[in-house]
Amino acid sequence: xxxxxxxxxxxxxxxxxxxxxxxxxxxxxxxxxxxxxxxxxxxxxxxxxxxxxxxxxxxxxxxxxxxxxxxxxxxxxxxxxxxxxxxxxxxxxxxxxxxxxxxxxxxxxxxxxxxxxxxxxxxxxxxxxxxxxxxxxxxxxxxxxxxxxxxxxxxxxxxxxxxxxxxxxxxxxxxxxxxxxxxxxxxxxxxxxxxxxxxxxxxxxxxxxxxxxxxxxxxxxxxxxxxxxxxxxxxxxxxxxxxxxxxxxxxxxxxxxxxxxxxxxxxxxxxxxxxxxxxxxxxxxxxxxxxxxxxxxxxxxxxxxxxxxxxxxxxxxxxxxxxxxxxxxxxxxxxxxxxxxxxxxxxxxxxxxxxxxxxxxxxxxxxxxxxxxxxxxxxxxxxxxxxxxxxxxxxxxxxxxxxxxxxxxxxxxxxxxxxxxxxxxxxxxxxxxxxxxxxxxxxxxxxxxxxxxxxxxxxx
RNA sequence: GGCGCUAUAGCCAAGUGGUAAGGCACGAGUCUGCAAAACUCUGAUCCCCGGUUCAAAUCCGGGUGGCGCCUCCA
Numbered sequence: 001x002x003x004x005x006x007x008x009x010x011x012x013x014x015x016x017x018x019x020x021x022x023x024x025x026x027x028x029x030x031x032x033x034x035x036x037x038x039x040x041x042x043x044x045x046x047x048x049x050x051x052x053x054x055x056x057x058x059x060x061x062x063x064x065x066x067x068x069x070x071x072x073x074x075x076x077x078x079x080x081x082x083x084x085x086x087x088x089x090x091x092x093x094x095x096x097x098x099x100x101x102x103x104x105x106x107x108x109x110x111x112x113x114x115x116x117x118x119x120x121x122x123x124x125x126x127x128x129x130x131x132x133x134x135x136x137x138x139x140x141x142x143x144x145x146x147x148x149x150x151x152x153x154x155x156x157x158x159x160x161x162x163x164x165x166x167x168x169x170x171x172x173x174x175x176x177x178x179x180x181x182x183x184x185x186x187x188x189x190x191x192x193x194x195x196x197x198x199x200x201x202x203x204x205x206x207x208x209x210x211x212x213x214x215x216x217x218x219x220x221x222x223x224x225x226x227x228x229x230x231x232x233x234x235x236x237x238x239x240x241x242x243x244x245x246x247x248x249x250x251x252x253x254x255x256x257x258x259x260x261x262x263x264x265x266x267x268x269x270x271x272x273x274x275x276x277x278x279x280x281x282x283x284x285x286x287x288x289x290x291x292x293x294x295x296x297x298x299x300x301x302x303x304x305x306x307x308x309x310x311x312x313x314x315x316x317x318x319x320x321x322x323x324x325x326x327x328x329x330x331x332x333x334x335x336x337x338x339x340x341x342x343x344x345x346x347x348x349x350x351x352x353x354x355x356x357x358x359x360x361x362x363x364x365x366x367x368x369x370x371x372x373x374x375x376x377x378x379x380x381x382x383x384x385x386x387x388x389x390x391x392x393x394x395x396x397x398x399x400x401x402x403x404x405x406x407x408x409x410x411x412x413x414x415x416x417x418x419x420x421x422x423x424x425x426x427x428x429x430x431x432x433x434x435x436x437x438x439x440x441x442x443x444x445x446x447x448x449x450x451x452x453x454x455x456x457x458x459x460x
Numbered sequence: 461g462g463c464g465c466u467a468u469a470g471c472c473a474a475g476u477g478g479u480a481a482g483g484c485a486c487g488a489g490u491c492u493g494c495a496a497a498a499c500u501c502u503g504a505u506c507c508c509c510g511g512u513u514c515a516a517a518u519c520c521g522g523g524u525g526g527c528g529c530c531u532c533c534a
Contacts, residue, residue, distance in 0.1 A: 037534095040534060041534050069532085085531075113477090158517070166464080166529090238533080238534030239528075239534075240534065242464085243463075243508085243529060244529090244530080245532075270528070270533095273526090277527080304529075307484095309473090314472075317472070319470085319472075319485070320483095321472090322485085323485075324484080333498075368474045369474060373482090375482060378519090379502085424492090429493075435494070447496065449495095450492075451496095451498090
C-alpha cells in the first residue's frame with residue numbers, strides 16, 4: 001500500500017519512496033537536556049514514534065538517529081539569549097555535564113513510559129565534537145565561511161538560495177528585523193559555526209581555532225552525516241525548527257556536500273494549553289509526573305495525542321485528558337471482550353478493517369481516522385478472537401498496550417476491612433450500612449464497584 | 461514590519477466540491493437493592509459577508525477572531 005507524507009520542503013503530501021527500498025534512514029531533532037520535558041516537548045517524540053511504527057507496519061527496517069543536545073550554544077557574550085545549560089547549572093549548583101546527564105536520563109525515562117521506541121542511535125552532542133570539527137573544516141575548505149576574531153560564521157549569501165523550507169528571504173528579514181544583530185555578521189541570516197570559548201566557559205574543546213564550542217546547528221548536520229550519510233530519507237522536528245534550525249542545517253549541508261540532507265522534512269505542530277502556549281508564568285506547564293499526580297497514566301497522554309493530526313495544533317484541556325482516560329479503559333475492555341469471544345467472523349471482514357486502518361495511517365499518519373476504525377472493530381457486536389488479534393496488530397502502531405490490564409494497586413488493609421464489613425452487610429441485605437461503608441471507603445479515596453464477581457475497588 | 465498556521469456540536473477533533481468520522485461529557489434507557497462500571501440510543505449545516513458552481517464546511521475575494529515563529533522553546 002502506498003505511503004504518503006506531507007513534506008515541508010514542497011508543502012505537499014507526497015508519496016514516500018525511500019532511497020533504499022529496505023531500510024529507511026531518519027534523523028530526529030532531540031531534546032536539549034537542561035530541564036524536565038513537558039508534555040508539549042513530549043508530543044514531538046510521540047510523533048517521532050508514530051512515524052517509526054507506521055514505517056515498520058509497512059515493512060521497513062529503520063536506521064533512526066536522534067540527538068541529545070547536552071551542550072549550551074550561547075553565540076557570544078553580546079547575544080541576549082541565555083545559555084540554557086549554564087543557566088540550569090547555576091540554578092542547581094552543578095556543572096553543565098552533570099545537568100545534562102541527569103536530565104537526559106529523566107528524558108529517556110519519560111519516553112520509555114510513553115512507550116516511545118528508542119531510535120537505533122541516540123547521539124550526544126558532546127561525544128561528537130570531533131566530527132563537528134571535521135565538518136566545519138570542510139565547509140571552510142569549500143569556501144562558505146568567514147571569521148571574526150572569535151567566531152567562524154556561515155556565509156548564507158554564498159548559497160544559491162537560503163530559506164528553502166520556510167520561504168524566507170534575506171532582504172525581507174532585514175526590513176522587518178526587530179532584533180539587534182551581531183555586528184560581525186555580513187548577512188542577517190548568517191550564523192555561527194564554531195566559537196572561541198570565553199575564559200570562564202566550562203564546555204569547550206581544543207580545536208584548530210583554539211578552545212571552542214560548536215554553533216547550535218552544527219551537531220545535527222554532523223551527527224546526521226556520521227550515521228546516515230550526506231543524503232537520507234526523513235528529517236523530523238518541531239514546527240519551530242523550520243525557520244532557523246533546519247534552514248541552517250540545510251545551509252551547512254549544502255556547504256559541506258552540496259546536498260539538502262533529507263528528502264522529506266516532517267514537522268510536528270505545538271501542543272497548546274487552554275488555547276495558548278504553555279508557560280511557567282501561566283502555571284500550565286505540565287510534566288508526565290504532573291499528569292500522574294492527577295491520576296493520568298502516561299499512556300493516557302499517548303491516547304490523547306491520537307485525537308488529532310500531528311500537523312495541527314492540539315489543545316490540551318483536562319476535559320479532553322479525561323476523555324482519553326475513559327476511552328483507553330473502554331478500549332481495553334473492548335479488546336478483552338473480543339479476546340474472550342468464541343464467535344467466528346469471515347476473513348473478508350477482518351481484511352476490510354485492516355485495509356481501512358492501513359489506509360488511514362499511510363495517509364500522513366492520520367491517527368484520528370485510524371482510531372475511528374479501531375472503534376468500529378471494538379464495537380462490532382460479534383465477539384471474536386480474530387478481532388482481538390486484529391486489534392493487537394493495530395496496537396503495534398498505537399502502542400497503547402491494549403492487552404495489558406491496568407496495574408492493580410495494593411489495597412491498604414484498612415480498606416480491605418471495610419470491604420469485608422460491607423460484604424457481610426450486603427449478604428444481610430443491610431443496604432443502609434452497605435451504603436455508609438461505601439461512602440466511608442470513598443472518603444478514603446477508593447471507589448467501590450459491585451459486579452457479579454464481587455466487589456472491586458479502584459483508586460480515585 | 462515579515463513569515464506561517466488556524467476558525468467544524470459543551471470539550472478533543474476527522475473531513476478539502478455532492479447535503480457533516482470518531483472519542484469524551486450531557487440526557488434517556490438496559491442492568492443493579494441503590495449507585496458505580498458496562499452496554500444501547502440521542503446532538504452540529506461547519507466564524508461573518510460576497511462570489512464561482514447544478515452542487516461548498518470544502519474553491520476564490522473581503523472581513524473578524526485565535527495561535528505560533530522571526531534569539532538555541534517540540
